[in-house]
Amino acid sequence: MTDTNQLTIGYDDGDVDTNISANPHLNELIDARYSRRQTLFGGVSAAAFAVFGGAALSACSNNDAAALVPSATVTTGGSITTTSGVTVTLTATIGGTHSGDQWTQISGPTVTLTNASxxxxxxxxxxxxxxxxxxxxxxxKDASGALVAADSTVTVNPAVLGFTAVPKSQTDLVTVPAGYEVTVLYRLGDPIASGVAAFANDGTDTNYAQRAGDHHDGMTYFGLSASGSAPDASNNTRGLLALNHENINQSYLHVGGATAPGGIRPESEAQKEIDCHGVSVVEVTRTGSTWAYAPTSSLNRRITPSTPMTFNGPVRGNAWLKTAFSTAGTDGRGTINNCANGAMPWGTYLTNEENWAGYFKRATGDVAARGGAGTKQNVSLARYGIPENRPGNYGWATVVPASASNTLFRRWDITVDPTKPADGTGDFRFEAFQFGWVLEIDPYTAASVPRKRTALGRMNHEGCTAGRMIAGVKPAFYMGDDAQNEYIYKFVSNTPWVAADATPTDRLATGDKYLDAGTLYVAKFAADGSGTWLPLTFGTGPLTAANPTYAFADQADVLMNVRLAADALGATKMDRPEWTAINPANGEMYCTLTNNSSRTVANTDTANPRAYTDPKTTGGQTNGNANGHIIRLRETGDTTEATAFTWDIYAFGSGSDLNATNINLSGLDATNDFSSPDGLWFGIPTNVTGLNTPILWIETDDGAYTDVTNCMLLAAIPGKVGDGTTKTITNTIGGATGTQSTRVGKAPGTTLRRILVGPKECELTGITSTPDGRSLFVNIQHPGENGNPAAISSSWPATQTGAATGSSRPRSATIVITKTDGGVVGI
Structure with a gap:
């Protein structure tokens, strides 16, 4: 028998190590992977991690152990902090064999990653x-298919201005910061139709109805689809520019200058001058980084003072709109002295008639012919600045046309013809009442007939800007009346906003819906920082037939004579209200008050607080509010329907050398001092310049500071109403002295900065951008305005490419500002 040595073994539940091979443990593999450097490059340091894929591991010998260690490594660097709008680069350095590279976003506001794979x-x-x-x-993935990964955190702070301020300049160039480029896009005289000759720029050119007009002003970019067949508000490379042509540099349009004033103007000269006014709609495209306009696009269009249009709203058909051209008072011809603009959310362009009154001739004796000084017509004409015994700008009414049936020149003479019917249907006694309106244009439909929106009142309209559009809330449209001691207005539609109306099939019909019925208000500012919107509604307060200054007949009469109505209500007289702009982040309204030479120590108020003397380096001085300011208001309840508001003054124009206690109240320095703010526009919410902390663009039309610098464009990131303090200042002009309290916003400091200086004798005017904010369109108006063909004082834009001043006649033009790195302009 055999002896057996028996061992007794209890239940062990498998808790016994019987594997004596050299194969590695899983945690050893993980430790090996974690020992490799796995941090982010160009991003914030993050918790690095590595995980295996789901493949099962098979047994192997000791010599096979190294094969299970991942062959790929990732190095991604250290953490960063950046600001809104800046282009951020994420870079991974990869070692070893790898595949399936991919960047993905894990958290935070969603962004679009370019080259993510x-x-x-x-x-x-x-x-x-x-x-x-x-x-x-x-x-x-490494060679075995295992995933190697690392996280990065990029901390984004609110946007800041990302350029070095441009110094003041008196050169004949558009000057921009390092890293920025200027492209001249669309100039006076550029052809916009097939068969129109290239512009000679020597006074021989004709057919301005198919060329770019003069004095480029307010402007909006409207995106087109890639094919050009339909609107596409998101397209950054193809679109339409709608822009105003406010006025003319008369002498440069003719070979040796215009004929001497006082006589009969030649028809050919006057026709040129008339056609140079109005509006352009022109197609523009970007190929690569280069912008150009399309000279033969079927969408190109000029709207001139002779273009047929129609009246809409409460004044349509009014007796004072009747002329020999429109005996029903429902139609008119053209638009004149178009200054600022407005972009409607349903895809139309508003252009605004500003200094239209000066174009009309009114002979001596016309007051008597209209019944004497106290009659309504005479009171109205006087209030709008059309007294008798005036020739009219440029003498167009003196033209004797080749065709006796041509009334395009005679219409500029509003003198009563006593041989014609008293209702005005036989002459042009009421032609001036056809101007001073807001005009709506559909830029996408070249055959459409523009409409004058009479519900928005008749004045020296500078601009008309839509407030924030919120579904179910009645939208508001804000306007300034640009003349000394005039008023700020808003129109509130009767119709609450419907979001679907942002993309209508009939854009002008949508304008009918929102702009033809509503309440027009005028602003009254109180010393305590509050304000009231006073309704300009017939039958309200003094707006009745019993008014002793002007007997209002109905609502059409109130709108036709809105200045007289605002006078009667006691609105606050302002220092030339010009452009309005709406902060898209909070709905606050900003308005430029460009200057006021008639402001005295005795008639200052809290909203128009300064009256002072500003000496010029070239001798002489300017008095009043020579440098202007920018006022802003916040609607009660942050709704466009409000009838009350709070306000303060965002910034006071001033030279940095002027008295800081009483004049330079915003503490401006050499990087941001300015005078006579005019153009005003916020970036749009399709890019960072219109979100959260939007950029406010400020353009100048300077009369007080041009002894030191040409006009300029500034960029600002403003705060909000009430972020500053109250001050009491001492005003002094000559021997007159007095104190005045005011409400001053937080000093702008480095959040206001000069980004562009224009050429000689110019004004910086219109401004708009592509949806992505990477192309900024700016208008340069009337360079060399003080010269003539015999003494050219600017040759811009020829000087932009190296020509000398005096080598060619100057031309108003649209330019495009871009960054050489392709980034968002201003950030």
């Missing part, structure tokens, strides 16, 4: 109101 991806930092982390993950 490569080691180097980019994105534009989103708009934020406060420091906000964004986490990104880079992943790749």
């Amino acid at each position: 490569t080691a180097t991806a980019t994105f534009s930092a989103p708009s934020v109101a406060a420091a906000t982390p964004l986490v990104f993950r880079f992943s790749t």
Whole structure:
């Protein structure tokens, strides 16, 4: 028998190590992977991690152990902080064999990653109101298919101005910061139709109804689809520019200057001058980084003072709109002295008739012919600045046309013809009442007939800007009346906003819906920082037939004579209200008050507080509010329907050398001092310049500071109403002295900066951008305005490419500002 040595073994539940091979443990593999450097490059430091894929591991010998260690490594660097709008680059350095590279966003506001499937991806930092982390993950697979990955956090802060301020300049160039470029896009005289000859620029050119007009002003970009067949508000490379042509440099339009004033003007000269006014709609395209206009596009269009149009709203058909051209008072011809503009959310362009009154001739004796000084017609004409015994700008009414049936020149003479019917249907006694309106244009439909929106009142309309459009809320439209001691207005539609109306099939019909019925208001500012919108409604307060100054007959009469109605209500006289702009982030309205030479120490108020003397370096001085200011208001309840508001003054124009206690109240320095703010526009919410902390663009039309610098464009990131303090200042002009309190916003400091200086004798005017904010369109108006063909004082834009001043006649033009790195302008 055999002896057996028996062992007794209890139940062990498998808790016994019987594997004595050298194969590695899983945690050893993980430790090996974690020992490799896995941090982000160009991003914030993040928790690095590595995980295996789902494949099962088979047994192997000791010599096979190294094969299980991942062959790929990822290095992604250290953390960064950036600001909204800046292009951020995420870069991973990968070692070893790898595949399936991919950047993905893990958290934070969603951004679009470019080249996300490569080691180097980019994105534009989103708009934020406060420091906000964004986490990104880079992943790749090693040779065994295992995933190697690492996270990165990029902290984004609110947008800041990203350029060095341009110094003041008196050169004949458009000057921009380093890293920025200027392209001249659309100039006076450029052809916009097939068969129109190239512009000679020597006074021989004709057919301005098919060329770019003069004095480029307010402007809006309207996106087109890639095919050009339909609107596409998001297109950054193809669109339409609608822009105003406010006035003319008369002498440069003719070979040796215009014929001497006082005589009969030649028809050919007057026709040129008339056609140079109005509006352009012109197609523009970007190929690569280069912008150009399309000279033969079927969408190109000129709207001149002779273009047929129609009246809409409460004044349509009024007795004072009847002329020999429109005996029903429902139609008119043209638009004149178009200054600022408005872009409607349903895809139309508003152009606004400003200094139209000066174009009309009114002979001596016309007051008597209209019944004497106290009659309504005479009171109205006087209030709008059309006294008798005046020749009219440029003498167009003196033309004796080749065709006796041509009334395009005679219409500029509003003198009563006693041989014609008293209702005005046989002459043009009421032609002046056809102007001073807001005009709506459909830029996408070249055959459409523009409409004058009479519900918005008749005045020296500078601009008309829509407030924020909120579904179910009645929208408001804000306007300034640009003349000394005139008023600020808003129109509130009767119709609440419907979001679907942003893309209508009939854009002008949508304008009918929102702009033909509503309430027009005028602003009254109180010393305590409050304000009231006073309704300009017939039958309200003094707006009745019993008014002793002017007997209002009905609502059409109130709208036709809105200045007289605002006088009667006691609105606040302002220092030339010009452009209005709406902060898209909070709905606050900004308005430029460009200057006021008639402001005295005795008639200052809290909203128009300064009256002072500003000496010129070239000798002489300017008095009053020589440098202007920018006022802003916040509607009660932050709704466009409000009838009350609060206000303060965002910034006071001033030279940095002027008295800081009583004049330079905003503490401006050499990087941001300015005078006579005029153009005003906020970036749009399709890019960072219109989100959270929007950029406010400020253009100048300077009469007080041009002894030191040409006119300029500034960029600002403003605060909000009430962020400053109250001050009491001492005003002094000559021997007159007095104190005045005012409400001053927080000093702009480095959040206001000069980004562009224009050429000699110009004004900076219209401004708009592509939806992405990477192309900024700006208008340069009347360079060399003080010269003539015999003494050319600017040759811009020829000087922009190296020509000498005096080598060619100057031309108003649209320019495009871009960054050489392709980034958002201003950021």
